[in-house]
Amino acid sequence: MSEEPDVDTSEAPAVTPPGSDDSGGDGHEVVLRLTDVVKTFPGVRALDGVQLEVRAGEVHCLLGQNGAGKSTLIKVLAGVHHADSGEVLWLGEPFAPATPQAAMRARIATIYQELDLVDDLSVAENAFLGHEQSRFGFTKRRSAAVKTREILARLGHAEIPPRQLVRSLPAAAKQVVSMARALSHDARLIVMDEPSAVLAHDEVENLFRIIRGLTAQGIAVIYISHRLEEIREIGDRVTVLKDGRTTAANLPARDTPTRELVSRMTGRTIEYVFPPRPTAPTAEPLLVVEGLSRAGEFADASLAVAPGEIVGIAGLVGSGRSELLETIFGARRADSGRVTLDGHRITSVGGAVRHGMGMAPEERKSQALLLDEPVFKNMTLSSFAGFAHAGFTDASDERKAASKTADLLELRPRDVSRPARTLSGGNQQKVVVGRWLLGGTKLLLLDEPTRGVDVGARAELYQVIRGLAADGVGVLLVSSEVPEVLGLADRVLVMREGRLIHEAPAEELAEDTVLDLVMAGSLMEGEAA
Amino acid sequence: MITETAPPEVQTGKGKRRLDENVLRNLGLVGVLVLLVIIGIITRPDLYSDPEWVKDNIFTILQQASAIGVVAVGMTFVIIGGGIDLSVGAIIALAGVWATTLATQSYGAAGMIFCALLVGLAVGLVNGVLISYGKLVPFIATLAMMVAARGLAAQISGKQTQVSTNTTINDIATTRPLGIPLLVWILALVVAIGWIVLNRTTFGRRTVAIGGNPEAARLAGINVKWQTLLLYGLSGLCCGIAAIMLTSQGTSAQAAMANLYELDAIAAAIIGGTLLSGGRGTIIGTLFGVLVFATITNLFAINNLSTEVQNMVKGGIIVAAVLIQQFRYRSLTQLLKR
Ligand SMILES: Nc1ncnc2c1ncn2[C@@H]1O[C@H](COP(=O)(O)OP(=O)(O)OP(=O)(O)O)[C@@H](O)[C@H]1O
Ligand SMILES: [Mg+2]
Numbered sequence: 119m120s121e122e123p124d125v126d127t128s129e130a131p132a133v134t135p136p137g138s139d140d141s142g143g144d145g146h147e148v149v150l151r152l153t154d155v156v157k158t159f160p161g162v163r164a165l166d167g168v169q170l171e172v173r174a175g176e177v178h179c180l181l182g183q184n185g186a187g188k189s190t191l192i193k194v195l196a197g198v199h200h201a202d203s204g205e206v207l208w209l210g211e212p213f214a215p216a217t218p219q220a221a222m223r224a225r226i227a228t229i230y231q232e233l234d235l236v237d238d239l240s241v242a243e244n245a246f247l248g249h250e251q252s253r254f255g256f257t258k259r260r261s262a263a264v265k266t267r268e269i270l271a272r273l274g275h276a277e278i279p280p281r282q283l284v285r286s287l288p289a290a291a292k293q294v295v296s297m298a299r300a301l302s303h304d305a306r307l308i309v310m311d312e313p314s315a316v317l318a319h320d321e322v323e324n325l326f327r328i329i330r331g332l333t334a335q336g337i338a339v340i341y342i343s344h345r346l347e348e349i350r351e352i353g354d355r356v357t358v359l360k361d362g363r364t365t366a367a368n369l370p371a372r373d374t375p376t377r378e379l380v381s382r383m384t385g386r387t388i389e390y391v392f393p394p395r396p397t398a399p400t401a402e403p404l405l406v407v408e409g410l411s412r413a414g415e416f417a418d419a420s421l422a423v424a425p426g427e428i429v430g431i432a433g434l435v436g437s438g439r440s441e442l443l444e445t446i447f448g449a450r451r452a453d454s455g456r457v458t459l460d461g462h463r464i465t466s467v468g469g470a471v472r473h474g475m476g477m478a479p480e481e482r483k484s485q486a487l488l489l490d491e492p493v494f495k496n497m498t499l500s501s502f503a504g505f506a507h508a509g510f511t512d513a514s515d516e517r518k519a520a521s522k523t524a525d526l527l528e529l530r531p532r533d534v535s536r537p538a539r540t541l542s543g544g545n546q547q548k549v550v551v552g553r554w555l556l557g558g559t560k561l562l563l564l565d566e567p568t569r570g571v572d573v574g575a576r577a578e579l580y581q582v583i584r585g586l587a588a589d590g591v592g593v594l595l596v597s598s599e600v601p602e603v604l605g606l607a608d609r610v611l612v613m614r615e616g617r618l619i620h621e622a623p624a625e626e627l628a629e630d631t632v633l634d635l636v637m638a639g640s641l642m643e644g645e646a647a
Numbered sequence: 648m649i650t651e652t653a654p655p656e657v658q659t660g661k662g663k664r665r666l667d668e669n670v671l672r673n674l675g676l677v678g679v680l681v682l683l684v685i686i687g688i689i690t691r692p693d694l695y696s697d698p699e700w701v702k703d704n705i706f707t708i709l710q711q712a713s714a715i716g717v718v719a720v721g722m723t724f725v726i727i728g729g730g731i732d733l734s735v736g737a738i739i740a741l742a743g744v745w746a747t748t749l750a751t752q753s754y755g756a757a758g759m760i761f762c763a764l765l766v767g768l769a770v771g772l773v774n775g776v777l778i779s780y781g782k783l784v785p786f787i788a789t790l791a792m793m794v795a796a797r798g799l800a801a802q803i804s805g806k807q808t809q810v811s812t813n814t815t816i817n818d819i820a821t822t823r824p825l826g827i828p829l830l831v832w833i834l835a836l837v838v839a840i841g842w843i844v845l846n847r848t849t850f851g852r853r854t855v856a857i858g859g860n861p862e863a864a865r866l867a868g869i870n871v872k873w874q875t876l877l878l879y880g881l882s883g884l885c886c887g888i889a890a891i892m893l894t895s896q897g898t899s900a901q902a903a904m905a906n907l908y909e910l911d912a913i914a915a916a917i918i919g920g921t922l923l924s925g926g927r928g929t930i931i932g933t934l935f936g937v938l939v940f941a942t943i944t945n946l947f948a949i950n951n952l953s954t955e956v957q958n959m960v961k962g963g964i965i966v967a968a969v970l971i972q973q974f975r976y977r978s979l980t981q982l983l984k985r
Contacts, residue, residue, distance in 0.1 A: 368913075431890070447866070448867060449865065466864055467866060467868055468868055468870050470868070471868025471914055472868070473868070477866060479866055484860075484863075485861060485862050485866055486860075486863045486866065486867075487860060487863055487927065488855070488856060488859035488860050488863060488864075489859070489860070490859060490926055490927055491855065491856075491926075495852070499856060499863065499864070499867040499869075500867035500868045500869075502848045502849060504755055506849045508846070509848050509849050509850065510847050510849075511848060511849055512845055539937060548899050635705055
């Protein structure tokens with residue numbers, strides 16, 4: 119990682135989209151134009167003069183660090199927030215939706231970064247929430263179910279039953295339902311805020327197929343992601359935000375050099391590298407898992423993690439990885455098998471935490487955060503008792519420790535007194551991971567630790583995790599991003615359909631091999647690649 | 648077009664915002680109190696012209712608020728922890744009746760106090776066990792307890808009013824250490840302890856955590872069930888204290904005492920800014936909520952109005968207070984956004 123001056127500032131901001139010829143439809147007409155849009159929250163100028171131009175039939179990508187203002191921007195479009203000043207032109211008309219309903223009526227549909235589904239309604243009810251099909255006030259449940267099934271089939275997920283309660287669906291399926299909701303409107307612009315964050319590799323492909331179908335009909339898409347590869351693959355043009363300002367507009371998505379994109383985002387260049395691996399640790403295993411099973415989720419999982427070792431689990435969403443992690447942590451009861459940490463049998467979360475295990479769960483909002491509480495209390499949620507004296511909490515000590523972690527993880531804004539609710543998605547993720555860096559943890563279970571975290575902070579986080587390992591902490595890591603598992607872990611386990619099917623040192627595995635293992639479960643096809 | 652922007656040093660000490668909201672809400676309640684006093688002055692200028700009467704009346708209001716205030720503090724903890732306790736009135740009745748049986752009275756004042764506290768705590772813990780380990784919904788568990796505890800109280804007392812012959816107990820309501828009624832001291836003590844426990848101890852932190860996001864609390868290693876159990880125990884204990892206070896005030900206990908206390912306690916907490924869905928609330932807010940109710944009751948008493956009218960107005964005031972608060976909260980956030 120190095121601080122360098124800006125690579126190239128001579129780029130003219132308005133470049134025509136090179137990929138627009140294959141987007142078909144009704145050409146390059148500008149459907150949306152934002153000029154100098156400003157939006158402030160108490161103490162933060164989330165948007166500080168944003169310019170954006172979106173054309174029909176294009177995929178327009180928004181890039182920016184955590185907290186740059188991407189989600190705020192799309193919430194202004196969606197009628198969730200109202201701009202303080204600036205001009206929004208939608209289809210040539212000034213546009214300021216008072217409510218999300220107004221935005222939907224104007225044919226702008228949004229898939230939010232945080233899932234916004236009602237857990238106790240069915241898939242179909244969620245898909246048509248806010249614009250229910252009804253006659254004389256009675257909802258037309260059958261036709262909603264039929265239409266939902268149609269949309270789900272279009273999305274390649276015909277297996278999701280429209281009548282099932284959303285509560286019982288796994289995270290990836292919920293994302294699909296959010297998408298179905300956006301498609302249930304007859305939208306001319308679909309905004310997607312990090313839709314791929316919860317999706318596995320093959321599902322991202324599927325998502326791209328759907329997006330291509332949409333743009334072919336002339337529908338415009340605004341696509342937000344921290345994964346540059348995705349932007350290269352699906353995007354036509356890119357607008358970069360930094361600290362609420364547009365720092366570059368309408369760059370060609372395919373051929374703008376990565377160095378340039380990153381420097382526009384961060385004001386510096388970041389080498390996107392993993393920290394070097396020290397020589398393999400050989401100590402007695404810290405965590406031993408033997409024959410762990412849970413009906414319908416995973417079976418006969420055995421693994422070991424030594425102090426100072428990072429073990430990665432690669433697998434698709436739904437392969438049972440998260441369930442395995444939660445069971446090791448004692449948050450789910452195993453049907454059979456045993457987990458020991460340092461010789462202590464682990465059967466409950468309380469015991470796990472007492473013996474020095476920590477877990478950053480997959481879903482930060484529902485599983486990890488107290489949204490109304492300040493950041494520092496969220497960070498100390500598992501350790502505040504350790505800061506306390508005779509039952510009395512020590513807020514100033516907690517604040518100090520949390521501030522240190524916030525520095526380490528480049529939290530922004532850095533102020534740890536803000537309620538967690540007001541943080542951007544990626545920064546919330548940093549708080550969740552930061553919780554277990556506050557000391558006393560011997561074994562860290564990380565479920566998708568970099569989901570939604572921007573490029574710069576991601577490199578930082580890798581350093582932190584490697585640093586922990588160097589201090590003797592064992593790490594068990596689950597990630598949908600194969601390069602991440604291969605780059606960060608010492609040893610890799612491959613999980614497929616609830617079984618650990620392969621184990622090897624990370625150096626000996628190629629990305630393609632892992633991908634093939636993950637999907638097909640056989641080494642044979644992978645070798646050809 | 649492309650400019651390198653200055654570093655994002657935009658953050659300021661806005662963590663104080665939440666606190667300011669609470670302070671503002673409490674100021675609003677003080678405003679309501681002032682308004683009520685002004686109405687009192689307008690309707691009964693004759694009484695308010697006598698400073699001695701005014702002082703006495705303040706003590707009357709505070710004494711009236713004392714028992715319900717103690718219960719409301721416990722209720723605030725339960726609600727912040729994500730629950731609700733509908734059985735508080737019934738627990739008071741059971742504790743009061745049990746403490747005033749002839750058998751208990753024979754152990755003297757200490758025996759009676761011990762009995763009331765123990766009964767309150769025990770019934771509260773039963774609630775807690777049903778809810779956290781029996782997995783009953785708090786509403787149902789405490790609703791059942793409300794019916795059952797009053798039933799048991801009626802059984803024990805044979806539906807008779809049990810007179811307390813213990814002068815120490817009866818004196819609690821009349822003694823005035825340092826010129827301030829003992830009941831008011833007790834309320835002040837419970838409020839102070841409640842505030843400290845909620846804001847400065849691990850117990851309080853756990854309460855907020857399990858109410859704000861039980862799953863997050865669980866995965867952070869907090870024993871959610873145990874904490875829930877303790878919260879209902881705490882509420883029960885507060886009811887035990889209130890039972891002694893009420894018994895002393897009436898020099899008797901009966902199965903019908905503390906009728907509808909659950910509603911008053913819940914209403915006071917909600918008016919004071921406690922979120923019914925859990926995770927947020929303040930003890931001071933609850934205290935103000937209780938005081939508003941006591942002042943209204945007093946206003947009706949000094950104007951010789953019937954309790955029927957009083958109840959109707961009370962209901963209206965609950966709705967109005969919540970509406971005003973929402974309005975103020977919204978306009979406040981709008982204002983801060985500018
Ligand atoms: N409701 C809110 N109240 C106060 N501040 C907020 C609120 N919502 C967002 N912010 C602040 O506005 C800034 C921009 O946040 P935003 O969510 O738009 O970032 P983002 O670009 O989407 O980041 P990420 O990649 O992490 O999702 C951040 O500093 C954030 O803390
Ligand atoms: Mg965002």
